Amino acid sequence: MKVMAQMSMVMNLDKCIGCHTCSVTCKQAWTNRTGVEYVWFNNVETRPGVGYPRMYEDQERWGGGWVRNSRGRLKLRSGGRFSKLAHIFSNPKLPTIDDYYEPWTYEYDALLSSPQGEHTPVARPMSLLTGKAMQIHWSANWDDNLGGSMETMQDDPILQQMSQSVTAELEQAFMFYLPRICEHCLNPSCVASCPSGAMYKRVEDGIVLVDQDQCRGWRMCVSGCPYKKVYFNHKTGKAEKCTMCYPRLEVGLPTVCSETCVGRLRYLGLVLYDADRVLEAASVEDPTQLLDAQRSVILDPFDPAVIAGAEREGIPRDWIDAAQRSPIWSLISTYQVALPLHPEYRTMPMVWYIPPLSPVVDVVTGSGNDGEDARTLFAAIDRLRIPVEYLAGLFTAGETAPVTAVLQRLAAMRAHMRNINLGTEQDPRIASSVGMTAEEVEGMYRLLAIAKYEDRYVIPAAHAESAQALEETATGCSLDVDGGPGMGGPGKFGSSSGRPVRAAVETFHALRNRQTADKPAGAEQPARVNLLNWDGNGAPPGLFPPEPGDLGYGEGPEADR
């Protein structure tokens, strides 16, 4: 047994309202740079739908993930080592920009510079790739809320595996949102696909990263990832991906997407797993057994043998503590309500989902029945074949039993808590019918519904005794490392080449002092205003251009002081 720690996430889909706050804040934090305009490390897709990039789940076409060969061994679906090198000059499975979308901006200048005329000027969409006017016909979230789905929904790879007739019916039946980030898999096929060895899994917390200095732009990781969560920066020619906001995690803060989640549906925490058994678990013959196999790889953090093993591997004591308090461990193993996304790709993904019960509840209440009655809900879960089959296509390789079990537990929790809140007679059969005790149901309720900040995010800080480095990570962009893509403009050899200087000029505390100061920063002398440092506190001189009657800044009364 080789115990390793993995930082993982669980998302409670019942609570996702599809507001895209996670996507937007992630984009602002990480991918608002040139070359990654089309990239969303976090995206929220409406299901049923084709997702982003379009139809990424169709592995016949993209060749992502692993397959088990006849000898019971795993091989990359898009070909082994020799095949990868043979296709290195042109990757046949690489999505082009059209499979994501052509990024654009608007010709805002036309609004100001057009001559006066009869018609209001318009800001036309302009391509960020060609600089020319373009017709927008697709984007990262084109079928949001099933918009336009009549045209595209039949392309949903999960629906295609189900019977054809369900498509139209499905749209009336249900809809839900699926937020996606990198899965930080235990058996990552992107890492295995990288010819340069630039991608790696961090030993301490299992985060999968791209070494920007080693990446040579061979693009195999993009096609190798079945979730299409490695992206090619077309300006720097390097792969980039979700970093699980490791600079934040290292100082004990949740990721940007979690922190800003309006629905409070994300959970972050450690799990301990047995690294020696990952490959064996990923190679089980029957894909529907992969869920159980992956559950069995995750170790019980209370087991003395596991604790001893963790200490032997040098996992610090407070990390073991955090693993014991981890909401992830509770949701995956104790309550068993979280399921992995597409276990059939055999990458052992570590961002899990609690499938949504709300479509079922909506149907029940819509038909005039009691949506919080245990028996009615159980009957509806059994009867509403299509949603359960669809969820099974996403989370359990098509096996409906685990999905039904989770939905029944969620339904039982609803019914049980309704009885408590209304003060009616407790029915112990509700909890026992799903194999739980009343205390367990109430504990699950606290975690899922009350969802306190400190229960959702149990993040032990990094154990590098490295204050000097953490000062940097808390305030700077983690891609600001030497040669990181966040640094500098075009160099001599194309975009972002050259050796940059470190950017962290402000320490965390200096910034905070300024933000909480009474007086606006830099108000004493008129000077050029750096909007990046402006704390929003008053209007320092020079922020606005001088009024016509003014002498202008530098010549006004302040200059005489």
Added chain:
Amino acid sequence: MSTRDILLWVVLPYLAGTVFVVGHLWRYRYDRFGWTTRSSQVYESRLLRAGSPMFHVGILMVIGGHVVGLLIPRAWLEAVGVQEHAYHLVATLGGTVAAVLTLAGLAILVYRRRTVGPVFLATTRMDKLMYVVLSAVLLFGTTATVMFQLLGDAYDYRGSISPWIRSLLTFQPDPALMAHVPLAFQLHILCALGLFALWPFTRLVHVFSAPLGYLTRPYIVYRTRDAHGLGSRGPRPGWERAERPGAPR
């Protein structure tokens, strides 16, 4: 032996070679982030799929042919039984196939670069210069091969050019060997020297990143956070941690 000969066939090659070697070392040291293939496949895939493998396979054959023809002395080949006639046949046939593949691939790639909007916009000035010099090298090389090897009576470069290159590599340059080489070959060599001097400053550096290690490394790569010691940046001079001298790190 004139000054011109010494300049062209001794000074220039060593200059280009020095720029090539030092340039690569410098680039690797200071611009590892810029060291990439700068692939444009996400913009356009169809033409690239035809042109890129053609060009790359062709150019690898060309490089292989040059290694055999220039670096391996005739006597060695004859010692293992490769006589002049057999050598000439293989070199000319293989060379022609390689030249056709390379030039056709290059034509497709240049056409793609010029006509596909985003690809053209992503082309730097250095790229354009490199394309011109690379095309010149390939064209002069092909011209020389067609003029002398296919149509003419097989110019014996293994008696002049090859020993000259080996004389450079052994640091006993003999420019006299190059004095009477036909002009097409001379131009080919001069353009190639220009290409070598440009090499470290272009995307051609990706040649030295051929990922052969992929064949032997384990699939999943693990790395510790502290690969570079404590923190992301080394301690400042004078602030190194106290250590017992001679203790293992």
